[in-house]
Amino acid sequence: MLTRTTTALIAAALLALTGCSSEPEKATVTKSDATPEPAPTAPSPTPEPEQQTTFDVGETADINDAPNNVTFNATVIAYTQPVKGPQPPTSELGGDVWATVEAKVCNVKGETISVSQFPWSLDYEDGTRIKATGLSGGDMPKPEFPNDVMVKTDRCVRGKIPFAVPSGQRPARIVYAPDALDEPLEWTVPAK
Template identity: 55%
Template sequence: MRRLTITTLAAGLLLALTACSNDPAAPTVSKTSSSPEPVATTSSSSPSPTARDTTYKLGETAKVTTDDATFTVTALAYTQPVKGPQPPDPATQGGDVWATVEAKVCSVSGITLTVTQFPWSLAYADGTVVKVTGSTGGDLPKPEFPMDQPVTNGRCIKGKIPFPVMNNTRPERVVYAPEALGATPIEWTVPKQ
């Protein structure tokens, strides 16, 4: 199973999705454009989605529908380097500068969601994945994306998520992969500059 990264669904949703992962009515992910067709589905009877089906441009929104909730998720921007409280330590944090992903999650309908930074990560061309440190507060870029924040229907949570990265390389993709979904990760392409 995938490790939880940034936005985690409420405990009830997590249990429901874990218990129903083989259910034909499993979660779907779709672009919020005018096309009503699902982009990715976790149903065992459906073909696997291609990377093109679950990859977006920064700023595009993915709509996720489960048995218990419908919500949207967007990677709005990627910035590297960013001033932080101090440069990260490559020996302990794996990077020499801070980067941020500005993210937004909105609850559309269903149960109350709980968001966190942990479903988010950065993916590089060589297969390297950089996960969040879980650091909050201090001089980290504001506004920060919250940890363990409930989001009720019709409300959104938005903020910046810090990542320790090496200054001389940029990731290819921002990845959103909450374990509770059991779906193909949602990805946004990071521009080369």
Template identity: 50%
Template sequence: MQRMMRVSTTHALGGIMRTRTAVAAVLLLATVGTACNSSGEPEKIRVTITRTVTASPGQKAAPKVDGALKMGAKQALDDEENNFHSTVQALEYQQPYKGPQPQAPQDFQGGDTWATVSVKVCNIRGGDISVSQFPWSLAYADGTSIEVTGSSGGDMPKPEYPMDKTVKPGRCAAGLIAFPVPSGKRPERLVYETEAGDLAEWAIPKA
């Protein structure tokens, strides 16, 4: 004898209670002796409990690769306490940059060619936000990293992501960030980390 029970669960996410509906089944089998068969022996009753948690509508999880976001995925950055809501997105990595190469990086910059990432930050709602290239860096499998140079203008790849810009609610900032990289070595991840503690990482596809 089988009895089916469908259960809904409620989870707190960022201080907001969201009810999630059971869709797929996780089975928990319990044995109880509450009935007898024709021989007078206890009859085993199987109770099947269906319990599934799914993402709320519009809350589709971003795809990941080895724990990092897939290139092109968008990450939400929400500060409920201060009413700041924005998104950050890495769109493409090029090594070497496929457009006109700027003057070769200098030795102290740590690379012999220029690579670029195409990124976009949007201010969804709340107050003004300030964006720059400095939160972005490249991380390698051996633990080393490459930061932005701070160089802009001139023959740097265009359109450039701004070095320092105020973005009002409902607007975005997008463009290319150039990194001086060693041509024989490919980074593993693109990292976005702010002084406020916001952190997101994207897996860089293999060449």
């Protein structure tokens, strides 16, 4: 009798642990050309598989923002440094040469999304993080990535995002941190 009661209590505890979660749903990220992993033969002891957050330039991150009923993707197409701008960056911008990230964001399905330059930044090995300038117009490198635009389903936005950077350094990563993600996505900047 004690064995059956103990077994029933263990089964109830396991059901409670695996079936209840007060965590809100988060967006999930995968590489678009990733092959599906085979289904596990036994239930996994971990609640969620680790998501991919690091990519190479040219790779696309697929983002499933289930809480907001949106699936979109982001691609870093290129990183260029130095880039000819209208004039050298001012000291307020923090760098002495221009660099650009050419990026593309597509709304795959769901609600209309808003995109801008501001979730993008450059990350250096020494911990320095440089934000997008938000500048556009004039002689800035073309085509420009917009500062704030709505993107309907099956539409994309593509363009160059300007950064004022130090001429003697190169970033290690390009970071994309939209509100839909708990953890930012990173693209490794290739050596010159």
